[in-house]
Amino acid sequence: MEDVMITGVGQTPVAEHWDIGLRDLAFAAIQDAIHDAGGIKPQAIYIGNMLAPNLSNQAHLGALFADFSGLTGIEAVTVEAADASGGAALRQGYLAVKSGLVQTALVLGVEKMTDKIGSSVQAALATTGDADYEAVQGVTPTVQAAMTMQRYIHEHDMPIDGFAGFALTAHKNGTGNPDAMYRSGLQLEAYSSAEKTSDPMNIYDVAPRADGAAALILTRSDLLPSNPHEMQVRIAGSSSAVDTLALHDRKDLLYFEAVQLAAGKAMKQEGVLLEDIDLFEYHDSFSIYAALALESVGFAIRGKGWKLAAEGEISIDGRIPCATMGGLKARGFPGGATGVYQAVEAVIQLRGNAGVNQVKDASCALLLSMGGPGSTGVCHILRTRRV
Amino acid sequence: MEDVMITGVGQTPVAEHWDIGLRDLAFAAIQDAIHDAGGIKPQAIYIGNMLAPNLSNQAHLGALFADFSGLTGIEAVTVEAADASGGAALRQGYLAVKSGLVQTALVLGVEKMTDKIGSSVQAALATTGDADYEAVQGVTPTVQAAMTMQRYIHEHDMPIDGFAGFALTAHKNGTGNPDAMYRSGLQLEAYSSAEKTSDPMNIYDVAPRADGAAALILTRSDLLPSNPHEMQVRIAGSSSAVDTLALHDRKDLLYFEAVQLAAGKAMKQEGVLLEDIDLFEYHDSFSIYAALALESVGFAIRGKGWKLAAEGEISIDGRIPCATMGGLKARGFPGGATGVYQAVEAVIQLRGNAGVNQVKDASCALLLSMGGPGSTGVCHILRTRRV
Numbered sequence: 104m105e106d107v108m109i110t111g112v113g114q115t116p117v118a119e120h121w122d123i124g125l126r127d128l129a130f131a132a133i134q135d136a137i138h139d140a141g142g143i144k145p146q147a148i149y150i151g152n153m154l155a156p157n158l159s160n161q162a163h164l165g166a167l168f169a170d171f172s173g174l175t176g177i178e179a180v181t182v183e184a185a186d187a188s189g190g191a192a193l194r195q196g197y198l199a200v201k202s203g204l205v206q207t208a209l210v211l212g213v214e215k216m217t218d219k220i221g222s223s224v225q226a227a228l229a230t231t232g233d234a235d236y237e238a239v240q241g242v243t244p245t246v247q248a249a250m251t252m253q254r255y256i257h258e259h260d261m262p263i264d265g266f267a268g269f270a271l272t273a274h275k276n277g278t279g280n281p282d283a284m285y286r287s288g289l290q291l292e293a294y295s296s297a298e299k300t301s302d303p304m305n306i307y308d309v310a311p312r313a314d315g316a317a318a319l320i321l322t323r324s325d326l327l328p329s330n331p332h333e334m335q336v337r338i339a340g341s342s343s344a345v346d347t348l349a350l351h352d353r354k355d356l357l358y359f360e361a362v363q364l365a366a367g368k369a370m371k372q373e374g375v376l377l378e379d380i381d382l383f384e385y386h387d388s389f390s391i392y393a394a395l396a397l398e399s400v401g402f403a404i405r406g407k408g409w410k411l412a413a414e415g416e417i418s419i420d421g422r423i424p425c426a427t428m429g430g431l432k433a434r435g436f437p438g439g440a441t442g443v444y445q446a447v448e449a450v451i452q453l454r455g456n457a458g459v460n461q462v463k464d465a466s467c468a469l470l471l472s473m474g475g476p477g478s479t480g481v482c483h484i485l486r487t488r489r490v
Numbered sequence: 491m492e493d494v495m496i497t498g499v500g501q502t503p504v505a506e507h508w509d510i511g512l513r514d515l516a517f518a519a520i521q522d523a524i525h526d527a528g529g530i531k532p533q534a535i536y537i538g539n540m541l542a543p544n545l546s547n548q549a550h551l552g553a554l555f556a557d558f559s560g561l562t563g564i565e566a567v568t569v570e571a572a573d574a575s576g577g578a579a580l581r582q583g584y585l586a587v588k589s590g591l592v593q594t595a596l597v598l599g600v601e602k603m604t605d606k607i608g609s610s611v612q613a614a615l616a617t618t619g620d621a622d623y624e625a626v627q628g629v630t631p632t633v634q635a636a637m638t639m640q641r642y643i644h645e646h647d648m649p650i651d652g653f654a655g656f657a658l659t660a661h662k663n664g665t666g667n668p669d670a671m672y673r674s675g676l677q678l679e680a681y682s683s684a685e686k687t688s689d690p691m692n693i694y695d696v697a698p699r700a701d702g703a704a705a706l707i708l709t710r711s712d713l714l715p716s717n718p719h720e721m722q723v724r725i726a727g728s729s730s731a732v733d734t735l736a737l738h739d740r741k742d743l744l745y746f747e748a749v750q751l752a753a754g755k756a757m758k759q760e761g762v763l764l765e766d767i768d769l770f771e772y773h774d775s776f777s778i779y780a781a782l783a784l785e786s787v788g789f790a791i792r793g794k795g796w797k798l799a800a801e802g803e804i805s806i807d808g809r810i811p812c813a814t815m816g817g818l819k820a821r822g823f824p825g826g827a828t829g830v831y832q833a834v835e836a837v838i839q840l841r842g843n844a845g846v847n848q849v850k851d852a853s854c855a856l857l858l859s860m861g862g863p864g865s866t867g868v869c870h871i872l873r874t875r876r877v
Contacts, residue, residue: 104590118828118852124622128727137661147730153549154543154549156543156570156614156617157542157543157544160613160617160621160625161573161617161618161620161621162540162541162570162572162624163570163571163616163617163618163735163862163865163866164734164805165732165866166571166572166732166733166734166861166862166865167620167735169732170733170734170735170736170739175733175734176731176732176733176747176748176749176751177727177731177732178573178581178731178732178752179571179732179866180569180570180578180581180582180730181569181570182550182568182569182570182582183543183549183550183551183566183567183568183570184550184553184566184567185549185553191567194565194567195567195569195582195585195586197861198582198585198589198591198592201589201590201591202585202586202588202589203491203588203589204588204728218725222551226547227543229547230543230547230548230549230550231549231550233548233552233554234546234547235511235513235548238547241815245756257829273610293760297661303791317870342565343566343567344563344565345552345557345562345563345564345565345567346553346557346562346563347553347557347558347562348550348553348554348557349557352557360563361562361563364783365565365597368831382734386579433545434702436649441604444719446607446648455745473554475550475553478550478553479550479552479553479566479567480566481627
């Protein structure tokens with residue numbers, strides 16, 4: 104069976120794009136990716152988005168974006184799995200190309216979250232939890248994360264500011280990413296004195312909601328464009344799993360079983376081991392989720408995820424570099440687009456084009472796109488292949 | 491490459507289910523389909539839904555339904571393409587099984603539209619058109635259809651009540667479907683004297699918004715359950731295409747190019763000809779769309795689609811039976827679930843289990859799931875294969 108290659112990537116800066124509409128954001132990323140793939144025209148579009156029907160009154164994004172990009176006639180659908188929508192769209196694009204029935208797919212992640220006031224955004228975000236048992240009680244994603252962090256701190260012996268390493272690393276990496284939302288770095292003093300959003304989380308433990316679009320061109324390996332990049336990137340693993348939607352239904356609040364399952368299956372596909380992975384783009388929407396992701400995938404034992412961050416192990420030159428272009432915290436968190444941004448950034452790393460953020464000799468990246476508190480986990484493994 | 495079989499089907503009655511929640515509806519159909527497939531456990535769920543984030547404040551249906559059905563650990567996502575969401579979910583399930591990476595998929599269509607008042611539902615439905623250029627002007631799906639019907643009448647020489655045949659046939663077939671919303675039939679007099687909803691459409695030209703869930707189990711042909719149905723059904727064609735989202739961007743208002751493309755490609759997959767097709771489940775959300783579907787697929791020349799209905803050619807014993815279990819008009823129109831209902835009904839026909847609605851010797855069915863006024867067209871061809 105042919106490999107699935109990522110032959111083109113595109114992205115807009117992540118920001119509060121009050122002057123750019125949903126379709127314009129999407130178009131910019133689509134054009135960018137098609138150009139990067141040597142002008143190849145996709146046969147299908149898989150769109151990762153979670154909130155456009157609510158926040159932009161716009162569903163049916165497939166026809167909209169295909170139309171606006173001059174691509175009518177091809178197939179196009181939206182794939183939704185809360186904030187894992189981007190990863191889920193990549194998974195559907197991968198499966199489509201693997202089927203042999205689609206030769207070239209465009210995977211687009213797009214989200215526009217900053218046009219509405221905060222309470223509307225929180226209400227929209229709460230639709231990704233259990234409407235009947237969580238949202239109705241005021242349990243938003245932020246509240247879920249705060250309760251989880253509180254429990255983690257209660258269970259484990261850790262210092263005050265034990266989670267600081269996640270924000271410091273992310274913001275440091277953001278300084279080297281021209282498309283990041285925050286590029287001025289963060290000092291420990293600022294983290295330590297930051298106001299709380301939802302105790303025990305402070306504002307730097309919470310990734311900023313943002314607007315953005317990112318895109319990938321997937322192509323079968325026997326159909327590479329005539330002028331491919333010298334270093335090609337292929338999808339060496341892909342898997343997805345779900346856990347209970349509601350937090351209160353978990354047997355274990357502090358372990359993401361769906362993440363463990365998805366990562367495990369993606370790695371098993373080609374026998375990738377943890378030590379083969381050169382960088383890990385996790386879903387650090389909240390610091391606690393970064394810690395739990397490291398533990399659930401197996402980079403740290405339980406209760407010690409925070410320590411990897413505190414000891415510099417997740418830095419660009421550390422044992423397992425994470426959030427290498429700023430992650431959700433510093434690059435910004437454009438909802439359902441996030442999983443596609445992760446893939447774009449990993450491709451940039453694997454091509455060796457990450458500049459000051461370059462992970463040395465990176466040849467294998469693990470991506471985790473997550474929906475809710477580990478309710479959906481989507482993992483991909485990208486590896487290099489020299490042409 | 492292995493065939494993709496539909497080994498199990500399930501559905502709830504279509505109705506105004508004010509006493510049944512989204513997850514309960516979904517669960518009923520899922521259980522039904524799994525039971526019908528001999529108890530097989532799916533590895534993935536593809537959910538067709540268009541309005542739950544808006545009308546039920548509930549996104550992230552994958553984790554919700556997998557959880558509620560005791561299926562956590564598998565993968566599950568929502569696929570959205572307006573009212574073509576059901577067909578689009580079937581297409582993703584088909585591609586996943588074709589890829590060889592998913593052996594058994596559950597395709598679920600679910601929609602709950604009747605809990606909210608009419609204006610909320612119309613606003614939600616308007617998100618499936620162009621929010622910036624159509625919805626903002628008050629152009630809802632009903633308005634799009636009325637304008638299209640007006641143009642059709644203007645262009646073509648046809649009698650008053652020329653569209654009656656679509657409603658009369660659908661309601662006649664509804665009488666034989668125990669899961670249909672309307673089962674008491676319709677007389678021409680009632681159609682002729684019915685009040686207008688949006689001129690020139692009357693209430694019988696508009697399919698009733700409804701609640702319901704339907705489900706399919708897809709399995710690779712080499713992995714049939716140990717106790718398969720005597721008559722197996724396989725997916726012999728699958729294709730999808732999009733047109734411009736906004737009606738005003740069409741070159742031709744009275745031809746569904748995306749439908750023609752999707753049907754043509756699905757038929758070409760195994761060389762199916764129009765005369766091979768024993769029944770056609772079209773998307774008769776509005777009578778005019780039924781006429782245009784017949785013309786766009788090629789069953790009628792342009793301007794003569796209505797005549798097929800008027801002359802009884804779309805009846806159970808006609809040349810090309812349509813809406814054989816009542817269609818969207820009489821079975822009811824549960825939004826994004828509709829495309830999955832169509833597949834369930836076609837399987838019942840192909841198994842020979844359609845009772846008084848049975849199309850004689852049916853062995854090949856064409857399904858059209860449509861989003862907006864032909865903005866998205868998803869076609870599947872189902873054929874029998876004796877075990």
